[in-house]
Amino acid sequence: MKKEIRKVLVVNAGSSSLKYMLFDMKGEQMLCKGLVERIGIPGSRLVYQKAGGEKMPKEIKAPNHAEALKAVVAAVSDPVNGVIKSLKEIDAIGHRILHGAEVFKDSAVMDAKNLAKCEKLVKFGPLHMPPNLGGVKACRKIFPGVPNVGVFDTAFHQTMPDCAALYAIAPEFYRKMGIRKYGFHGTSHKFVTLAAAKWLKKPLKKVNLVTCHLGNGSSMAAVKNGEVIDTTMGLTPLAGLVMGTRCGDIDAAAVLAIMKEKKLSPDEMDTLLNKKSGFQALTGCEGGDCRDMCAKADKGDIASITALEMFGHRCALYVGGYNTLIGGADAIVMTGGIGENSSEGRAQIVKRLGALGIKLDKAANARLHGTLGVISTKDSKIPVVVIPTNEELMIARDTVRVLKG
Numbered sequence: 001m002k003k004e005i006r007k008v009l010v011v012n013a014g015s016s017s018l019k020y021m022l023f024d025m026k027g028e029q030m031l032c033k034g035l036v037e038r039i040g041i042p043g044s045r046l047v048y049q050k051a052g053g054e055k056m057p058k059e060i061k062a063p064n065h066a067e068a069l070k071a072v073v074a075a076v077s078d079p080v081n082g083v084i085k086s087l088k089e090i091d092a093i094g095h096r097i098l099h100g101a102e103v104f105k106d107s108a109v110m111d112a113k114n115l116a117k118c119e120k121l122v123k124f125g126p127l128h129m130p131p132n133l134g135g136v137k138a139c140r141k142i143f144p145g146v147p148n149v150g151v152f153d154t155a156f157h158q159t160m161p162d163c164a165a166l167y168a169i170a171p172e173f174y175r176k177m178g179i180r181k182y183g184f185h186g187t188s189h190k191f192v193t194l195a196a197a198k199w200l201k202k203p204l205k206k207v208n209l210v211t212c213h214l215g216n217g218s219s220m221a222a223v224k225n226g227e228v229i230d231t232t233m234g235l236t237p238l239a240g241l242v243m244g245t246r247c248g249d250i251d252a253a254a255v256l257a258i259m260k261e262k263k264l265s266p267d268e269m270d271t272l273l274n275k276k277s278g279f280q281a282l283t284g285c286e287g288g289d290c291r292d293m294c295a296k297a298d299k300g301d302i303a304s305i306t307a308l309e310m311f312g313h314r315c316a317l318y319v320g321g322y323n324t325l326i327g328g329a330d331a332i333v334m335t336g337g338i339g340e341n342s343s344e345g346r347a348q349i350v351k352r353l354g355a356l357g358i359k360l361d362k363a364a365n366a367r368l369h370g371t372l373g374v375i376s377t378k379d380s381k382i383p384v385v386v387i388p389t390n391e392e393l394m395i396a397r398d399t400v401r402v403l404k405g
């Protein structure tokens, strides 16, 4: 008989940080969470937080991801403050992995064969994939015999038809280089899709949604009969909505013109578009933080007011387009830091949706922060519902599902 999978560790390994969360899947209870910062950089630090407890920071030695994970294991199983007695209690580990390309259309066990397949996808995420896979390899060593599951940011979008996924360029670029739209934030879009189906009391296969993950990075998905048929991010997370530091959609000719005029290399242009654009470039707010931008807009800063309007304009454009593509939405779902918390950010979108018969419930919108609720009026033709996302729980659920076969 297969061992019951109770305790699942979720790992999100980035280049110099590693976030973790431990779940008891009986009742889907989060036991503890935290992160290791400055991996491979002097001054590494572990933050450990028990459910309902204070954050406990600690200086540690973490020259690499394996040492960072060992520190996590020590904290989690600490006799005084830990939540498990030994690492033997951990039944499975779920990993966030950026890119599954067309190889991984679903989460998968990270055995040697699948790890080798992932290594071939590093070209799609040269910054994120090596640390993501490094986390898997470290866990395979530290937790011998414990299964690892990879949960891909791209997987939920792999149901997109060719007409949405392909770019209108010579097909050889797709065939030889894999240049197409993949989409990201898939784990979040999937989590809120499942939650919305439950909220709507409809079977997943009958649910039509426009899901909006609005955070530092933002993306939308058109979900028809429970499956993604289009999404705003593309080959990389640069495309689509106006984001914190990314420009989103832009005429490729504008990119070329800037490169020529400023004599920028492809890498320099990549940095400009991904890290020095978006709200940050438009408003001067560090990291393009939405709270700071809203505060400036409140004080009458024209650049911030315009940036918020650009955000709402582009979001509304995609909501309208996606509503058409899915044949009418059962709900518009908002999530992510902005979607869950920013009344101003949400209002900028909803006030532009009048043609869909949607009206903003101003009081509900002002009230709702980080909890599930409706921000459209009762007589709106389509409800706009805020659903807090939980990507870590989605990874833990997928880990159990995949391992149960």
Ligand code: ADP
Pocket (backbone or CB within 6 Å): 214, 215, 216, 217, 218, 244, 288, 289, 290, 291, 292, 336, 337, 338, 341, 342, 343, 369
């Ligand atoms: P990431 O994409 O890094 O996961 P998040 O989903 O955490 O980002 O979203 C971060 C964004 O959410 C920031 O722009 C932040 O200003 C915004 N945000 C978070 N809380 C609030 C709030 N209470 N009001 C307005 N904006 C908020």
